[in-house]
Amino acid sequence: MDHSLDSYGDATASATRVTPGNALRPEDIAIQPERPSQAVARYAVRLGDDSLILSHRLSEWVSRAPELEEDVALGNIALDLLGHARSFLSYAGLAWGKTEDDLAYFREEEEFRSLHLVEQPNGHFGVTIARQLMVSIYQDLLYAGLTGSTDNTLAAISAKASKEVAYHRDHAVQWTLRLGLGTEESARRMRHALEILWPYVNELFLDEPLHDELGDAGVRPSALKAAWEREIAAVLEEAGLEVPQTRAALCKGRQGEHSEHLGYILAEMQVLARKHPGATW
Amino acid sequence: MAAQNDAGGHLSAVPSPEEQAGLERFNALIAEDSRIEPRDWMPEAYRKTLTRQISQHAHSEIIGMQPEANWITRAPSLKRKAILIAKVQDEAGHGLYLYSAAETLGTPREVLNEQLLSGKAKYSSIFNYPALSWADMGAIGWLVDGAAIANQVPLCRASYGPYGRAMVRICKEESFHQRQGFEILLELAHGTEAQKRMAQDAINRFYEPALMMFGPPDGDSPNSQQSMEWKIKRFSNDELRQRFVGMIAEQVKVLGLTLPDPELRFDEEAGRWVHKDLDWDEFKAVIAGNGPCNAQRLERRREAHENGAWVREAAAAYAAKKAQKAQVA
Numbered sequence: 001m002d003h004s005l006d007s008y009g010d011a012t013a014s015a016t017r018v019t020p021g022n023a024l025r026p027e028d029i030a031i032q033p034e035r036p037s038q039a040v041a042r043y044a045v046r047l048g049d050d051s052l053i054l055s056h057r058l059s060e061w062v063s064r065a066p067e068l069e070e071d072v073a074l075g076n077i078a079l080d081l082l083g084h085a086r087s088f089l090s091y092a093g094l095a096w097g098k099t100e101d102d103l104a105y106f107r108e109e110e111e112f113r114s115l116h117l118v119e120q121p122n123g124h125f126g127v128t129i130a131r132q133l134m135v136s137i138y139q140d141l142l143y144a145g146l147t148g149s150t151d152n153t154l155a156a157i158s159a160k161a162s163k164e165v166a167y168h169r170d171h172a173v174q175w176t177l178r179l180g181l182g183t184e185e186s187a188r189r190m191r192h193a194l195e196i197l198w199p200y201v202n203e204l205f206l207d208e209p210l211h212d213e214l215g216d217a218g219v220r221p222s223a224l225k226a227a228w229e230r231e232i233a234a235v236l237e238e239a240g241l242e243v244p245q246t247r248a249a250l251c252k253g254r255q256g257e258h259s260e261h262l263g264y265i266l267a268e269m270q271v272l273a274r275k276h277p278g279a280t281w
Numbered sequence: 282m283a284a285q286n287d288a289g290g291h292l293s294a295v296p297s298p299e300e301q302a303g304l305e306r307f308n309a310l311i312a313e314d315s316r317i318e319p320r321d322w323m324p325e326a327y328r329k330t331l332t333r334q335i336s337q338h339a340h341s342e343i344i345g346m347q348p349e350a351n352w353i354t355r356a357p358s359l360k361r362k363a364i365l366i367a368k369v370q371d372e373a374g375h376g377l378y379l380y381s382a383a384e385t386l387g388t389p390r391e392v393l394n395e396q397l398l399s400g401k402a403k404y405s406s407i408f409n410y411p412a413l414s415w416a417d418m419g420a421i422g423w424l425v426d427g428a429a430i431a432n433q434v435p436l437c438r439a440s441y442g443p444y445g446r447a448m449v450r451i452c453k454e455e456s457f458h459q460r461q462g463f464e465i466l467l468e469l470a471h472g473t474e475a476q477k478r479m480a481q482d483a484i485n486r487f488y489e490p491a492l493m494m495f496g497p498p499d500g501d502s503p504n505s506q507q508s509m510e511w512k513i514k515r516f517s518n519d520e521l522r523q524r525f526v527g528m529i530a531e532q533v534k535v536l537g538l539t540l541p542d543p544e545l546r547f548d549e550e551a552g553r554w555v556h557k558d559l560d561w562d563e564f565k566a567v568i569a570g571n572g573p574c575n576a577q578r579l580e581r582r583r584e585a586h587e588n589g590a591w592v593r594e595a596a597a598a599y600a601a602k603k604a605q606k607a608q609v610a
Contacts, residue, residue, distance in 0.1 A: 026359075056354060059366055063350040063581065066589025068343065068373050068380075075370040079363060086359050101358050125592045181602065182595025189591070272357040272415055279473050281357045281415075281465075 024156055026086035026100060030093070032153070039213040040151050041095035042113075045103065046254060048088030049114040052104060054135060055081035056265055057122055066125055073171055077132070080164040087157045105273035109263055110256035116249070117200035119259045123193065126179050126186065130193035132172035137231050138204050138224065139165045145219035154217060173235050180239025187240065194236070195244045202248030204228070311512055316442040319385040327511055330504070331441050332386045333402075334513065336393045339379035340404035342372045343397075344578050348412035348421065357415055364461050365418060371454045378450070382443040398583050405429075406564065407490045409572030416469055416476075416483035422462015424484070424491035424529065430455045431525040432495060435515040444513075463532065470536045477538075484533070485541045492556065493564045495522040501561075527554040 036044060058078035065071040089100040118135060122128045143165055146158035179186040205225040211218055233243050253259075273281075296304065303322025310317055317323055346369050353369065356362035380390045396402035407425055412418070433452050439445040469480035496502055496518040508514035526545065533540050544557040567575070 052359075059350075059353045059362075062353060062366070062369055063346040064585045064588075066585070066592035068377055070589075070592075071346070071373045072370055072377070075366055075373070079366045079370070082359065082363050082366065086363070089359075104359055105357075125589065178596045178599040179592070182597075182599040183591070185591050186595030186598075268354050272355050276357070276473060276475060279357075279476055281361050281468055281472075 024087065024160055026083070026090040029087055029090040029153065029157075030099065032094075034153060035094045036091055036151065036153065037217075038095060039210060040154065040217050041092040042210055043214055043218050044088040044092035044154065046113045048085045048092060048103070049112050050118050050135075050139075051081040051088065052085035053112075053114045053262070053265060054118040054131075055079075055085060056269055057118065057120075057131075058128070060122055061128065070125075074128075077168050077171065080161075080168065084157065084161045084164075087161075091153050091157065101273065105270045106277075109258060109266055112256065112258065112262060112266070113254050114258065114262065115200070115203050115253045116251040116259045117197065117204065119253070119261045119265065120197060120200065121261060123196075124189060125175075126189040127193040127197065129172055129175040129179060130190065130197050132168065133176050133232065133235065134197065134201060134204075136165055136169040136172050137228055137235075140169050141224045141227055141231075142219055145224070149217050149219075150215070151217040176235055176239045176241070180236070180241045190239070190241060194241065195246055198244040198246045199249035200251060203251035203253060206254070208254055311440055311510075314440075314512065316445065317440050318442045326507075328386050330508060330511070331444065331513065332383055332388050334508075335379055335383040335386070335444055335447075336388070336396070337403050337405075339376045339383060339393065340397045340402055341408065342376035342379060344404045344408045344582065345425075346372050346376075347578055347581055348408060348410075348574075349418060351412050352415060352418055355415070356418075361418075361465070368422075368458050368461065371458065375451050375454070378447050382447045385443045386441075394586070398579070398586060400570070400579060403568065405494060406567045406572065407487075407494055408578060409567050409575045410486070410490055411574050413486070414479050414483060416466065416479040417487070419462045419465030419469060419480060420483035420487040422458050422460075423466055423532070424462075424487045425494065426455050426458040426462060427529065428491045428494040428525055430459060431521050431528070435521075436513075438512075438515060440512040463536075466536055466538070470538055480536070481538050484538055488541050489559055492522055492526060493559055493561075495519075495525070497561065497564070523554040523556070526556050530554065 055078045058074050058081065061074040062071055062078070065074055085104075086100050089103045093099050093103055117131065120127075120131060140162070143158040143162035147155055147162055149155040149158065176190065179190040181187070205221045205228070207220055207222045211220045229243075236243055251257075251259075273279075300322075304324065307317065307321065307323055307327075310321070317327075349365060349369050349372075353362060353365050356365050380393060383393060384390055393402070397404070412421065430452055433448050433455065436448040437445055437452060439448065466480050466484070469476040496505075499505065499517045499519045502518055505514060505517060509517070527547065530540060530545060530547075542557045544555065546555055547553075548555050566572070570576075
């Protein structure tokens with residue numbers, strides 16, 4: 001019996017397998033000749049950081065989910081988001097001679113550009129689902145818009161991400177319905193989850209001077225607001241829930257002023273890489 | 282008496298004609314190396330043995346997620362992080378289809394889960410050791426998944442159909458896991474001095490527990506004989522163990538690292554690998570619940586189960602309401 005490491009090379013089912021023919025991998029972006037403009041690179045960092053931090057949060061669920069099926073689903077979403085983050089950060093890094101890992105592991109907290117919403121703790125399952133609902137509807141609209149970006153790489157990354165985010169959205173919607181219409185307790189928890197997260201929604205739609213520089217390479221956040229509000233209101237109504245009336249919190253994540261949570265996330269994420277600077281893994 | 286009890290699950294001395302016919306057919310299928318399928322008649326003891334073995338395997342996949350999940354948030358590169366998340370996801374998937382295979386024998390998943398949470402059911406002892414460094418992700422992949430593959434490849438031919446088929450898929454995925462573990466160690470072995478030390482330390486800690494994954498020595502493995510007769514098991518524990526140790530003895534040279542076993546050698550005369558004596562007292566103590574992480578692993582499962590209760594209730598209530606609505610409409 002052949003037990004060598006290469007004796008089962010015909011497997012197709014493993015999630016650990018790098019699928020062949022999948023053209024747009026972060027590894028390919030890292031060596032492509034097209035460089036982003038400074039503005040596009042800064043924009044890609046924003047997109048990458050949101051996905052990276054949310055992926056980190058979701059990966060905290062692995063081995064802790066309410067059902068095994070959710071361990072798989074949340075892990076899968078975390079993996080998709082990590083893939084998007086790797087692509088955006090690899091692309092951004094080309095402008096400055098940096099790799100995805102340079103940007104993820106060796107930037108300081110104030111150099112991150114993530115939104116406060118993605119930094120929020122997982123809380124109970126309902127909090128995570130509420131956050132997923134908000135972010136996935138947002139990213140669904142955002143990537144649909146960015147698929148038409150004048151920057152070819154942003155457009156290509158977004159086209160791929162768009163397909164995956166549609167699944168994240170569906171997952172969040174289905175759970176919002178189950179929790180909203182399931183039991184009294186689940187509805188109560190879901191209402192609370194929406195209320196504590198709602199203050200961070202406003203930041204999703206804040207325009208920056210950067211968006212003027214980007215022109216048609218980017219999507220103006222404020223342009224997504226009406227559609228987002230319409231979509232989330234429809235889902236919440238179907239789930240027997242209401243749009244919260246809590247006020248917007250003052251958030252400056254895009255300027256490097258973060259929630260108190262980000263420092264802990266980065267401390268954990270970066271600890272090993274920083275202990276061995278210059279090492280490869 | 283024992284034969285009747287095995288056959289019919291009760292102590293009646295005379296098997297019914299149906300039982301007699303079922304047993305004859307079962308024996309014939311086993312003798313011709315065919316597969317037993319869920320609707321076939323089977324001896325109660327065969328059903329019980331398989332339910333125990335398959336569910337233990339499923340539990341091992343689920344508990345085995347924990348030591349690796351421990352390093353997802355700290356993985357030292359984004360690529361390694363992605364591979365590790367995918368690997369842990371594969372394990373949840375393995376758990377799911379092994380529970381399904383066990384369910385075909387008549388025990389529902391909730392009951393199996395209850396047996397795990399109450400501590401009644403066992404899982405692979407190796408997961409009661411902690412994952413202390415990043416190199417442990419390499420050692421677990423290379424040694425633990427490697428030992429699992431050596432154990433499981435023969436199970437692809439197990440006489441019970443759903444189990445054998447599940448093992449085919451699992452073995453394919455495990456081989457990728459083993460390869461990624463080896464790659465982690467290879468990278469560390471070619472890295473800085475600190476990385477090399479990390480890799481060697483992980484191998485030192487996981488070598489013995491990995492060898493013990495094949496189970497007690499043949500002389501001390503009471504269930505093995507019956508399992509071999511039923512063609513669930515194809516090779517003895519010691520046979521598989523020596524094959525595995527021979528494989529890793531070669532592979533460790535590629536890493537430029539060593540196995541912590543000065544007695545390891547190939548015995549030309551006997552045609553088999555010889556390794557040092559393993560600490561079976563420790564093995565028994567860890568199985569009995571005294572490993573470094575037994576309490577922690579089970580508590581994590583219980584916590585996840587309890588914290589998720591309201592979610593599962595909501596999902597069930599929602600499904601019931603939807604079904605009712607569909608009926609009315």
